[in-house]
Amino acid sequence: MKTKDxxxxxxLQQFNERxxxxxxxxxxxxxxxxxxxxxxxxxxxxxxIIYALYLQLVEELGRSIEQVISQSPDIQWLxxxxxYNCRMMxxxxxxxxxxxxxxxxxxxxxxxxxxxxxxxxxxxxxxINEMVELGLFIPEWQEGMYDKYILRMIIMSDAWIPDAQIHxxxxxxxxxxxxxxxxxxxxQPYLTPAGQVAYLAVLGQAGPKKITGYPGIDEINQD
Amino acid sequence: MKTKDxxxxxxLQQFNERxxxxxxxxxxxxxxxxxxxxxxxxxxxxxxIIYALYLQLVEELGRSIEQVISQSPDIQWLxxxxxYNCRMMxxxxxxxxxxxxxxxxxxxxxxxxxxxxxxxxxxxxxxINEMVELGLFIPEWQEGMYDKYILRMIIMSDAWIPDAQIHxxxxxxxxxxxxxxxxxxxxQPYLTPAGQVAYLAVLGQAGPKKITGYPGIDEINQD
DNA sequence: ATCTAAATAGTACAAGTGTACTAAAATTGT
DNA sequence: ACAATTTTAGTACACTTGTACTATTTAGAT
Numbered sequence: 001m002k003t004k005d006x007x008x009x010x011x012l013q014q015f016n017e018r019x020x021x022x023x024x025x026x027x028x029x030x031x032x033x034x035x036x037x038x039x040x041x042x043x044x045x046x047x048x049i050i051y052a053l054y055l056q057l058v059e060e061l062g063r064s065i066e067q068v069i070s071q072s073p074d075i076q077w078l079x080x081x082x083x084y085n086c087r088m089m090x091x092x093x094x095x096x097x098x099x100x101x102x103x104x105x106x107x108x109x110x111x112x113x114x115x116x117x118x119x120x121x122x123x124x125x126x127x128i129n130e131m132v133e134l135g136l137f138i139p140e141w142q143e144g145m146y147d148k149y150i151l152r153m154i155i156m157s158d159a160w161i162p163d164a165q166i167h168x169x170x171x172x173x174x175x176x177x178x179x180x181x182x183x184x185x186x187x188q189p190y191l192t193p194a195g196q197v198a199y200l201a202v203l204g205q206a207g208p209k210k211i212t213g214y215p216g217i218d219e220i221n222q223d
Numbered sequence: 224m225k226t227k228d229x230x231x232x233x234x235l236q237q238f239n240e241r242x243x244x245x246x247x248x249x250x251x252x253x254x255x256x257x258x259x260x261x262x263x264x265x266x267x268x269x270x271x272i273i274y275a276l277y278l279q280l281v282e283e284l285g286r287s288i289e290q291v292i293s294q295s296p297d298i299q300w301l302x303x304x305x306x307y308n309c310r311m312m313x314x315x316x317x318x319x320x321x322x323x324x325x326x327x328x329x330x331x332x333x334x335x336x337x338x339x340x341x342x343x344x345x346x347x348x349x350x351i352n353e354m355v356e357l358g359l360f361i362p363e364w365q366e367g368m369y370d371k372y373i374l375r376m377i378i379m380s381d382a383w384i385p386d387a388q389i390h391x392x393x394x395x396x397x398x399x400x401x402x403x404x405x406x407x408x409x410x411q412p413y414l415t416p417a418g419q420v421a422y423l424a425v426l427g428q429a430g431p432k433k434i435t436g437y438p439g440i441d442e443i444n445q446d
Numbered sequence: 447a448t449c450t451a452a453a454t455a456g457t458a459c460a461a462g463t464g465t466a467c468t469a470a471a472a473t474t475g476t
Numbered sequence: 477a478c479a480a481t482t483t484t485a486g487t488a489c490a491c492t493t494g495t496a497c498t499a500t501t502t503a504g505a506t
Contacts, residue, residue: 035485159382189412258455
């Protein structure tokens with residue numbers, strides 16, 4: 001593996017584990033057993049590394065969109081797209097955890113991200129429109145109803161990561177399925193009876209119906 | 224005003240404007256025109272200041288809960304409680320923007336916050352149960368439906384701040400009403416017809432029905 | 447008025463950071 | 477084989493940060 005890739009790999013690991021403030025050119029280089037001078041040859045500073053990793057994330061997200069845009073959307077598709085997105089977000093979670101700080105330092109990222117969100121909004125909107133046609137989603141009975149829903153969904157799809165970081169400790173394997181399902185479950189009240197059936201079928205094969213493991217949930221239901 | 228309070232005030236301002244990494248004992252003290260040595264006399268380091276500000280937030284949030292817990296919940300109550308929370312969150316927004324970084328540095332905050340979330344979950348659960356009794360919310364027709372909803376709502380009530388920070392620039396006055404309504408609007412599909420009426424009545428007096436201003440929303444609806 | 451504690455200023459230090467620079471080593475093309 | 481380029485190591489510097497410490501001023505109590 002090229003040094004340049006090894007740097008990105010190690011940087012990603014350290015960013016995710018420690019947060020961006022605790023990672024420096026020296027911490028990465030010493031972990032890799034290379035000199036700091038060598039690292040600065042490849043990446044002038046940590047901001048350049050962050051930017052490179054951001055581009056990686058965008059590319060990986062884009063790849064999923066291409067894959068998925070060909071077929072016509074259904075509940076299964078929605079679930080898988082969400083799960084895939086969650087996995088990618090988790091892989092690059094430091095970006096979302098420190099996103100405001102990062103976007104303050106690297107304004108290119110903020111500008112690009114804004115575009116990305118617009119694209120995602122548009123794509124989800126198209127998918128919902130199609131699924132209304134297909135009789136899976138109920139028609140929009142209040143103006144702006146689905147726009148708001150989409151916005152909440154997009155915010156949620158970034159926000160679960162800080163939440164997971166705070167409330168889960170250790171048990172990493174459970175995190176992705178838990179939050180994937182939590183996010184997808186927000187569609188439930190917008191489904192037609194036919195959509196409900198499809199949703200439950202997907203859930204039946206993919207995940208549990210009851211959320212457990214999240215600290216606090218179980219205690220609520222005891223009484 | 225006591226120096227100790229002036230420090231907190233200035234620190235809050237700088238934290239919100241620059242993010243925690245860009246604020247130091249020296250930046251605060253020089254802005255106040257006092258010596259760094261003096262500041263360390265009151266607060267040993269920035270972490271102590273952050274913790275003090277966190278306690279302030281918790282106290283202000285708690286005050287709203289007390290006020291509100293006496294009366295029986297309705298849609299109006301839900302809206303006002305949400306708006307009040309949003310205002311408080313925004314006032315201490317740096318805490319939520321950098322929450323993961325902060326909770327890594329000050330583990331007391333993380334532990335306390337976990338408790339706080341549990342409390343909020345429980346309170347919302349009680350309120351929803353009551354509003355189901357009152358015929359405003361539909362009965363829970365799927366196991367765990369409201370638990371998931373509550374969790375999404377709580378995540379959202381912290382997550383809108385980073386989103387606002389990225390997508391809004393300048394126009395601060397619009398932010399709170401916009402996101403308050405976005406959060407509250409998530410209840411809509413869970414309302415009974417009677418609940419709908421109450422919800423629309425509250426909206427009519429408090430905010431616009433259509434979301435505008437959020438970059439991207441308007442473009443979606445052009446076609 | 448004086449004694450004591452609180453509050454403030456100022457200085458010094460060790461540690462860490464990005465940056466710039468030089469020189470050696472490795473790789474590549476011809 | 478050799479020249480040119482890329483890659484690597486190492487060093488030095490200016491800057492910032494938290495921390496510790498001393499000395500001075502201010503305020504309050506008796």
